[in-house]
Amino acid sequence: MSDFDYDLFVIGGGSGGVRAARVAAGEAGAKVALAEEDRYGGTCVIRGCVPKKLMVFASEYAPMMDDAAAYGWTVHAGGFDWQKFHGQLVDELDRLEGIYRRLLAGSGVETFDARAKLVDAHTVELSTGERRTAKHILLAMGGRPVKPGIPGEEHAITSNEIFHLPELPKSILIVGGGYIACEFAGVMNGLGVKTTQYYRGAQILRGFDEEARGLVSEEMIQNGVELHLGTNVIEMEKTETGIHVKATNGDKRDFDVVMFATGRHPNTEDMGLEEVGVKLGRKGEVLVDDYGQTSVPSIYAVGDVTDRVNLTPVAIREGMAFVETVFKGNPTKADHELIPTAIFTQPEMGTVGLSEEEARDKGPIEVYSTSFRPMQTLFAGREARVMMKLIVCADTRRVLGCHIVAPGAGEMIQLAGIAIKMGATKEDFDRTVAVHPTMSEEIVTMKSPVRTA
Template sequence: MAKYDCDLFVLGAGSGGVRAARLAAMSGAKVLVAEEHRVGGTCVIRGCVPKKFMVYASEFAHHFKMAEGYGWTVGESRFDWPGFIAEKDKEIARLSGIYVRNLQNAGAELVHGKARLVDAHTVEVEGHGTVTADKILVAVGARPWMPAELPGVEHAISSNEAFHLPELPKRIVIAGGGYIALEFAGIFNGLGVDTTLVHRGPNVLRGFDDDVRAHISDEMEKRGIKVILATQHAAIEKTATGFVSRFTNGHHCESDVVMFALGREPYVEGLGLEAAGVKLAENGAVVVDDYSRTNVENIWAVGDVTNRINLTPVAIREGHAFADTVFNDRPTKFDHEMVASAVFSQPPIGSVGLSEADARHKLGKVDIYLARFRPMKYAFTSSAERSLVKLVVEAATEKVVGCHVVGPDSPEIIQLAAVAMKMGVTKSQWDSTCAVHPTLAEELVTLREKYTPQGLGQAA
């Protein structure tokens, strides 16, 4: 008689949990997966995928303007928000169904309901009773953080609700300066919404390269987004015509919708982790080692709940490494170095490696190569938009340690830059690559003159 009901119990059917569950089940293990919402997790249901559809939809207005410069006569255009939302939801349902089928085809059993640990080997699933498990994987992701003490916060929405607004607002205020805030600012602005972005910091995208941060802020304003820095909400008041956002600098702004994108926090509430003895960090993240194992011997965690690098492909690779280590006898660590990221702002950003500031702090002397230019795509238009490419190179070794691109197709470009940098490419090797002309990407391999930031002089 088996000691436990299953070999592996997975909390969460998002990208990381599903990958781990499938591989474990395919190894012959008996696997149960519990999901309290729809299968697919943040990325498929309320994140990357629907957001990218919204970005695509919002870019057409910009394309229509550009088309006129190329000789096209563009007639009256009208955007059907309810029609778009219906098509988006249809595709999300299809993708969620694929996740379900993949789990079932692998031999894993799916249970709908919130799971809570009773102890290190016992899980209670709401509406389904308790299950015992030899091993447990926590893959529940993260949730939007909302400032609970802010007066009027109940009038605001998070990014979750932004995917399901019953109608497109005429005016929106978005609080935040991270990638989610920037992406939704571009989306709503592109769809014709009067958009204001409010961020408490001195510039947007904390953690990114400073030249990228300044550049994207300027480019967003050129697109018509009002960017207000160094202030935050003091209160939100409901009025007969919408909402009034009152800021700490004494100013205010009226809108139809107020959206908070102030970051995300690990979703550990109500999971019973303390009952199992699982250690949490101060920010609520599950603490794990290089193999995603917690302090409890039979419990692991992957994805955003661990707050390492909160990206879908990272969660998938962590889940894969867990399954290889625990069920396929192939101890595997996922290497979190040189992970590329994209911000689907308008214009978009691609980034991999160190920012200039981080490189100077960690490596000492670095060489900077930077260019700003007008994209060829805008040659026949009145657009003042400019692109940016930047390389950060460790001076002593010539190793390329940072690559940052802002402009058309930059998320596509950065993927292959990441391949070269993961292999340790040097600047001379980078330069030996022949350019593909005419492209924006060729600017990366034609950067020859070192760039000296203002104020640093030759000693930099």
Template sequence: MSFDYDLFVIGGGSGGVRAARVAAAEGAKVALAEEYRMGGTCVIRGCVPKKLMVFASTYRDSFADARAYGWDVEDGTFDWAGFRGHLHTELDRLEQVYRGLLKGSDVRIFDTRARLKDPHTVVLNSGEEVTAKHILVATGGRPSAPDLPNAHLGMSSNEIFLMDKMPKSILIVGGGYIACEFACILNGLGVEVTQYYRGAQILRGFDDEARGLIAEMMREKGINLHLGTNVLSMRAADTEDLAAATFTGSDAAMGAAVGDTIDRPATTDHDGPIWTKATNGTEKVFDAVLFATGRTPNTEDLGLEAAGVTVGRRGEISVDDYSQTNIPSVYAIGDVTNRVQLTPVAIREGMAFVETVFKGNPTKPDHDLIPSAIFTQPEMGTVGLSEEDARDQEPVEVYCTSFRPMQTAFAGRTDRVLMKLVVSRETRKVLGCHIVAPQAGEMIQLAGVAIKMGATKEDFDRVCAVHPTISEELVTMKTPVRTA
């Protein structure tokens, strides 16, 4: 049977773009459809703009630190409109880079929505049908909307980059890494931040000691963190609410979004203060509400049922170890499979797909010992098992230290950092490394190399310390603080 393309990719995020380019480099005839903007969540409404906001938010502390170090500087004021303009110029540039890479690889781009008609046919919004020997679904995920009346008054992480004005006060609902990162970002930009999380501690699934320190530092920096708390009800604030409010900030006009349906930014039709009531009985008015309560795979209205593709109970596409669905011609990678929701993982899954399908080298994407970072303030870097997960598997030793780092201690700040190694008592391998410190993401990338190679505690001990640094503690901890 003759096909229009060897590969048709649905989704122009990092994973889909990489798979398309590498397959084309192998001589495959490739097309890719993206209905919104090339670059996907990471480039357009995730990692990249978020990290730029992280950088912007750290300068307030830097001004105070500079004075402690003898610099005659004054606190500035943050210009959200100016920053936002520069931010979106950069995102536009990056989108064009992605488009250029695809065009340079002879990948045909369809700027439209695509749906599966059958295992080898894709239907575009224009009505055009194209056929492909292989179809790769890489449509990513989107923020989940809470099941709450008037939830449309709030925004998700998609819209936060589109705000017309910086709110004076905001309620962030959620306790995962997205919620905690934006709590720290907005706090650093001068917003009065309140955070509700229904669980007993933020950052569920990460090492207890590390996430506990982050929660402590967030409170130290002025974030009003409420655990065991959720929003019970919300509505547009009226005059009576404003008169009784414990805090009333300015309007926060939320930017309207553009785009079609898959992973498009949701919109909010409210540009004024929001009255909220929490499960603990607290009533308060906020300029804005941000819901960061999870993400959902983008599988709706993709024609998966028509093609016979199996979808899991959370909407994820079910795949085997080689990213293949139950339909042999259809594969899926990235967040739409709900395996590991990280951009570098999606990219590696895309490359493993090409190795398997176009190079004749069956390759499973490696999901073991993936380093990751949470860009709170301070950052958290982690690789391997938490202390809790490790001790459930085998006897372990825990090496840990927490201290005030030299740079901020000199400036009179109370910031603390954490260095932690979880070690197998039997094999002496380092099972997990957890860092809470400035630039923890940079540190964990390098520690991850050693741990992926199977380094033991004694291997760490043999490395000479780089002094004076925060990271030297990773190789100078000689005595376990506890065993389990």
């Protein structure tokens, strides 16, 4: 008999924690418990990727209506019904949460709907007052949006609340320039809300390829988003007419809703982590080695709480690697190299590997890039542009990066990501026959570099 109540206690019922718990119990035969203080499914399912993508889908129908008319259809478009959509959204999130709960139960994982914090290296205390012991503890509490500390910010919402607005506002200010801010600017604009975005930096989507982010920025403005770069909120106050905002660019305006998308912090506060010896980083992130192990040998961490690569599929991979390492005797590092990513801006961006700027610093490169008006929207008279771009190592000919800005870029980059992960060269791309007529054929028909560096 074990000296502990469980082989594994998981804190957090998001994608990473649930996958680790299920696999440890179902495949490795471990005795597992999991505690979640909020809803099962975590950020991604409840207040992130899933509801966001459904809102993106909803917001993309407005330009489709215009295109349909240009293609000869008689379109009888009514207005967007937020209440109808939101009701279906809530039902879908409830359905998905139910699936997560059933998957855990089916794997034999005991669940606690309670907050858990650490007492020592092998003990957790639940908000119900109970204590449980485990040979291993996995921290998978994820992260949360944070506001930047501006006077009056209590009147603003974050991405957590945007999914559950009681009604669709007439105007919204979105503060921030990362992918969450830009995605919701596109969504709200597409749903017919007068959308303004402030970002303090010189260009949105910092860290991504400059040419790609430049095109996304231009297209967002073309689509109707009022984007102010080099601009931040000084202060805001609630008035009879909405939320009055003073900005660094001299603007003094009222908005129905203000949303901050100005960063996320790991959920490590008041968890007892430092008291038991778990080392944290500057933002409160749990510091781990390549195998997800913290400074306390019995305690591991996966997902956004480690603030490494904050993506759902990465958290799931880290959870699987943890189970391989700890319960299957097969030490496994989660692979964080060449991760394909989609940003559901309008237009979408898909990216894998190095940006042109990053690659330039590592050695000689060739840049292959093309931007054009795609056939579907060109026919409908829209000015929308797309971009395909490859970054190639001049010495090895390997494709170091691929960047796509286009409708469906997320779908395209998943497949391009396989080739690049396998080490494909530019000549491998050249040898591949184009699928015609598609946008993506341009990825294999770019014959001459536009520049070298």
